Amino acid sequence: MNKYDIVIIGSGLGGLKTAYILAKEGLSVCVLEQGDQFGGAIQNFKREGVVFDTGAHYVGALDQGQLLHRFFNYFDLNSRVNVKRLDQDCFDKISFGDDDKQYAHAMGFDNFTEKISLAFPKEREIVSRYAKDVKKMGDAFPLFNMSATSAVEEVGKYTKTSLSDYISSLTPNKRLQNVFLGSNLLYTGEENKTPLYVHGLITNSYIQSSYRFVGGSGQLAEFLIDSIRSFGGIVLKKKKVVKLNMKGSRISHAETDEGEVFFADHFISNVHPKPTFEMLPADITKKVYFRRVSSIENTVSVFSLYIVFKKNKFKYLNYNVYHHRNNDVWTSKKYNLSDWPKSLLFLTQPPENGGEFADGATVMSLMNYSEFEKWEGTEIEKRPDDYNELKRIREERLLDFVEERFPGIRESIQSVYSSTPLTYKDYTATAEGAIYGVTRDFNAQSRNAIMTNTKVPNLYLTGQNVNLHGVLGVGVGALMTASKFLGMDYLLKKMSDGE
Ligand SMILES: Cc1cc2nc3c(=O)[nH]c(=O)nc-3n(C[C@H](O)[C@H](O)[C@H](O)COP(=O)(O)OP(=O)(O)OC[C@H]3O[C@@H](n4cnc5c(N)ncnc54)[C@H](O)[C@@H]3O)c2cc1C
Structure with missing residues (x-):
């Protein structure tokens, strides 16, 4: 037995x-x-010899x-x-479709303040306050500082405050708010819902240090x-x-x-x-x-592209790119289909030979499970034609958006593969293909615990x-x-x- x-x-x-x-x-x-x-x-x-990650593309706090x-x-x-350490002065590069500037999230809390302040010199004090707050959040949480006891009041402040209230209390400057929140896809932050601690603990770890898996x-x-x-x-x-x-x-x-x-x-x-x-x-x-x-409630799901590049065509980028169509980075499950994709995360796979060109890249954009739900129960790789057709349409849309950020990139691409919310659900049995499992909601702390x-x-x-x-x-x-x-x-x- x-x-x-x-x-x-x-x-x-x-x-x-x-x-x-x-x-x-x-x-x-x-x-x-x-x-x-x-x-x-x-x-x-692996596709055409290139290794792709499905989840966990980069990690923080590994120094x-x-x-x-x-x-x-x-x-x-x-x-x-x-592992490969990302660029000290820019591990995440944030950009917006309506803005030629690109904004760097840098490692180290002082360095983070310096680099963002270069773009927002008048708001240096605000940037510094934000960086200090994020550092404090990591220090306050039990287990995130390897201790069993917590600063109860401090922790309560971060779990009971909404991320959106905190960010808007810092500054009325929407662009700066959205630069702080630029890597939103890492935690699917929803306006008036996501608690401050979710953003705080996650960004805290990446500002400490950021690494990719080779x-x-x-x-x-x-x-x-x-x-x-x-x-x-x-x-x-x-x-x-x-x-x-x-x-x-x-x-x-x-x-x-x-x-x-x-x-x-x-x-x-x-x-x-x-x-x-x-x-x-x-x-x-x-x-x-x-x-x-x-x-x-579950978090939203994800649609991913896996790009295989032609040899020696697209340079490896030692940072992640978060690109947003406009000045709104919040995750929303109520998106208009014609506006999709609103944001993307683009990252090149680190070349295993350490060379300067990337063999492949992964692109992710959040998507509701309902878009592919009707094919639930069909078998992976044996899905019907209408499923494959919708998948192809979404691939093209996302690629068009990638091209807005990297003009001409299609010329470097050899092939593209993709996965839908249904793919993710079928591989992990996560309800509704929820990218990060259940939603955290500051309005329902005890109900959702x-x-x-x-x-x-x-x-x-x-x-x-x-x-x-x-x-x-x-x-x-x-x-x-x-x-x-x-x-x-x-x-x-x-x-x-x-x-
Ligand atoms: C697209 C994407 C990108 C991500 N990027 C990052 C990142 O850059 N950095 C980061 O730190 N995290 C990232 N994450 C999050 C991270 O990958 C997950 O939080 C973590 O891996 C989840 O682990 P888990 O053990 O909770 O669940 P899962 O990985 O979902 O594991 C559940 C397991 O249970 C198995 N299972 C289900 N039902 C049964 C059953 N009936 N019997 C037996 N087995 C069963 C499943 O097959 C699966 O293996 C990402 C996630 C996704 C989806």
């Missing part, structure tokens, strides 16, 4: 990091992944002593992953799995969990679509909460808690829906979930000892 201390459903970054912590501490762990590739949103794929570096030490990743972020999954197995853990693919069977009030075993069963004392789901709860018996999930969590424990005593959650999305956010979430078994003070000490 397959019997473990802990079964983890899903091998996304959240599932693997949680499994690593628990297996390293001697618990018997089994990770079950539905797909035929591990990693969830951090899977890589020695910074938070992700400390995590990566604990996860034995620093010496193994191949050869794709899938390396993270590969190395974590090697380690989990070396600790005696089991990691299996093509095991789609469809049922969590109960004995009394507790789950006794997980059952796959092929009828295989896995018994454990505890179960941790790395899957979005809605499909997780659908695995439980229906009489349990009628309760208010399950209905509340399942109905939390997802804890690591659930109302089933031996079912826990991990991944981007608890805590925060992203390589860093999911790491903090894994720590929170694993602490239920091992204690937070103990784990924090272990992590600090590694640095």
Whole structure:
């Protein structure tokens, strides 16, 4: 009989990091992944020899002593992953269709202030205040500063304030506001909804330092799995969990679509909460808690282009480009189709040979799941013609917008591939292909809060829906979930000892 201390459903970054912590501490762990590739949103794929990332294109706080570096030490990743530091003076370049200027987000809080102030000399004080506030937010949050205790009042200020109120209180200058918010796609900030802390913690990490993965972020999954197995853990693919069977009030075993069963004392789901709860018996999930969590609104989805360049045609850019059609960077699910795309993120894949030309680029633009929803249930690579036709139309639209930012780029392009919100949903089982899982809303802090424990005593959650999305956010979430078994003070000490 397959019997473990802990079964983890899903091998996304959240599932693997949680499994690593628990297996390293001697618990018997089994990770079950539905797909035929591990990693969830951090899977890589190759087209014409070029490696592309699906999610996790760049990460922050990876300089020695910074938070992700400390995590990566604990996860034995620093010496193994191949990363490239982005340009110190411009890791994100922000531009607007109606403005010839381009604005640099630079690493280091003082440097950030200097570079933005060059473009807004009269607003230097405001820029400096913004940079100081963002720094303070990172320092205030427990776990983001490797401590279990928080400055409660300070944290409350950032969770209960809306990002839009904060930004407009800084300055009436819309262009400067939008430069601060230029990398909005990183957290899908919505006006009058997104809490200040979401923007603060994420931008804080990138201003500390920004890095790209050379050869794709899938390396993270590969190395974590090697380690989990070396600790005696089991990691299996093509095991789609469809049922969590109960004995009394507790789950006794997980059952796959092929009828295989896995018994454990505890179960941790790395899957979005809605499909997780659908695995439980229906009489349990009628309760208010399950209905509340399942109905939390999701973030918008994403349409991505994967560009293969002709040889030696397009220079590698050691920064990310965020381009906005006009002076409005907010994410909106109520967009007019004729206005799409409103914003894009363009990044070149770092050449593995270190050369000056890029082999490929990825372009992302936010898109509602509803645009491709009617083809739900059709099989990847066997979708009907009308699906492929709409996909092609959206590809062209996005490419036209890329060309507005990089005139003549089409001449450097050899081929273009794309993925839709449905592709993302089918690869990760994330409800509505939500790019970052559930939405954070400062108006509904307690209603939308997802804890690591659930109302089933031996079912826990991990991944981007608890805590925060992203390589860093999911790491903090894994720590929170694993602490239920091992204690937070103990784990924090272990992590600090590694640095
Ligand atoms: C387009 C895009 C760009 C991004 N860019 C960045 C970035 O630049 N930097 C950054 O830090 N973050 C980025 N992110 C966010 C980051 O990638 C995610 O927050 C993180 O990888 C999510 O990890 P997770 O473990 O929570 O979930 P997932 O990766 O969604 O993992 C869930 C796993 O569960 C599996 N699963 C689902 N159902 C079942 C089942 N029934 N049985 C078994 N297994 C199941 C899925 O197949 C999947 O492997 C990006 C995300 C996207 C989508």
